[in-house]
Amino acid sequence: MVVVKRPVGRPGRFDNFERFEASLSSKKTKRPAYCDGIGIYKGATVTTVWVKITLPRGGTYNGRTIPVGGPVEHKLGKRSSWDWSQLVAERDRLQGLADRGEPLEAVEVDTFAKYASEWLERKKPTMKGYGVTKGHINSALGPTFGKKALNVITIADVNRWIGKQSAKLKPATVQRQLSTFNAIMNDAVRSGVIEKNPTDRADRIKGVEPRQRFVTDEEWEVILKAVDKIEQDQEENKERTPQQIRGWLRHYVVWAYNSGMRRAEILNLTWDNVRKINGETTVIEVINTKTGKPRTVTCTEEMLTILPALRALDRVEGDNRLFPVSLTTLKRSLTGLWRATGLRDIRLHDLRRTHATLLLQRNIDPRTVAGRLGHSGTAMLAKHYAVDLGDMEAAKAFSTPIVKRKKPKEAADAIEEDGEIEAARSGDLAAPEGHAP
Incomplete structure (x- = not known):
């Protein structure tokens, strides 16, 4: 009987890998064994697969600097999760990334909550209004964006958030919250974490108009009468009124009206900031400014009369501030003052706008006024701080x-x-x- 031999087929595509794996000892080793760039490591309980890639341009991997032409070993996971065709395809894909100089590891982008928390901590030493900004992140932005990775936040996400916030808050409030979000996302763009800020093309918030509230001479007299009445009541009840909230409110309001300084700028003033020039002129060095650029403000006559009164105030030993009061106490005191005046829609910042307007009406050069307020240019004066003097002249001409x-x-x-x-x-x-x- 003639036995017919079967023809021997060609070796399988992955025979060399299969023989390589079969030849490996079951004994645990310290490093993976490789065949054509694919490695296997037999551990005590699990077998893992690796690929070895050459970096022709060098680079970084897993926190290490790799020289030009240096190799890296990249772990793929359990052997049972990969067949040979998948391993070969993944090896070739990673080698292609290395040849093009692209990172081998997938870049893990922080969530908004994590990045915003780190941003806030980094900005804290120089940030004005830290508490307000923190509130925006935790209460307004966190519930919507907190768990999302920065690179997956879309324009549609931002627009939906604007719509939700606008349904329950004033437009100006939503705008301030959006400005905080915008600052964080712009920082991420500058840091290379994301390519674009989704707010760049988001819907505009309608109803946000520049505030143009100014205090007239009659209103200023009402304010002074109200603050005098408050301080008179405090003096009559001084045994029940702590020293921290007595004797400074009128000085603070008049100082704001005469200097044009911002609320925080006044609170941060110390006696070291009071300077005498040529033995005659007294100036105030404003260091903690909104823009970070210090400036000097020359004292008016009323400011000069306030200085000795401030020195006479009762204060905690070692307190070197001109106004020995906390921000919380200031807010509460001003809220009570505006309520006592009976004036509609008045704020402390309106005194700053009025200061600029009065100077321009007295023909003071706009650049000088801008410098006194701490602006780098004059554009903000016309937009937010001063009545349009040209328009006033036009009204006079029309009446002639x-x-x-x-x-x-x-x-x-x-x-x-x-x-x-x-x-x-x-x-x-x-x-x-x-x-x-």
């Missing part, structure tokens, strides 16, 4: 009666008649017929 112009012949006859009358008065001409000379 227009002089009626005479026609050319009427004007000539009038001139001739005026000349004859004048000549008659001087005796140069005979008086007109029917008139006595």
Whole structure:
């Protein structure tokens, strides 16, 4: 009987890998064994697979700097999760990334909550209004964006958030919250974490208009009378009123009106900031400014009278501030003051706007006014701080009666008649017929 031999088929595509794996000892080793860039490591309980990649341009991997042409070993996971075709495809994909100079590891982008928390901590030493900004992040932004990775937040996400917030809050409040979100996302763009800020093309918040509230002379008198009444009541009840909330409110309000300083700028002033120039002029060095750029503000006569009164205030030993009061106490005191005036929609910042307006009305150069307020240019004056003086002049001109112009012949006859009358008065001409000379 003739036995027919079966033809031997060609080796399988992955025979070399299968033989390689079969040849591995079951004994635990310290490093993976490799075949054509694919490695296997037999541990005590699980077998894992690896790939070895060459970095022709060098780079970084797993926190280490890899020289040009250096190799890296990249762990893929359990052997049972991969077949040979998948391993070969993954090896080739990673080698392609290395050849193009792209990172081998997937970049894990922080969530908004994590990045915002780190941003806030980084900005805290120089940030004005830290508490307000923290409130925006925790209460307004966190519930919507907190768990999302920065790179997956879309324009649609931002628009939905704007709609939700606008349904329950004033437009200006939503705008302030959005400004905090915008600052965080712009920081992420500058840091290379994300490519674009989704707020760049988000819907605009409607109803946000620049505030243009100014204090008239009559309103200023009302404010002073109200603050005097409050301080009189505090003095009469000083045994029940702590020293921290007595004797400074009028000085603070008048100082704001005369200096044009911001609320926090005044609170942060110390006696070291009071300087004398040429033995005559007293200036205030404003260091903790909103823009971070210090400036000097020359004292008005009223500010000069306030300084000795501030020195006489009762204060905690070692307190070197001009106004020995906390921000919380200031807010409460001002809220009570505005309520006592009965004026509609008044705020401390309105005194700053009024200060700028009064200076411009007295023909002080706009650049000088901008420098006193701490602005780098004059654009903010027209937008937020000062009444349009050109418009005021236009209103005055409109109210001025227009002089009626005479026609050319009427004007000539009038001139001739005026000349004859004048000549008659001087005796140069005979008086007109029917008139006595």
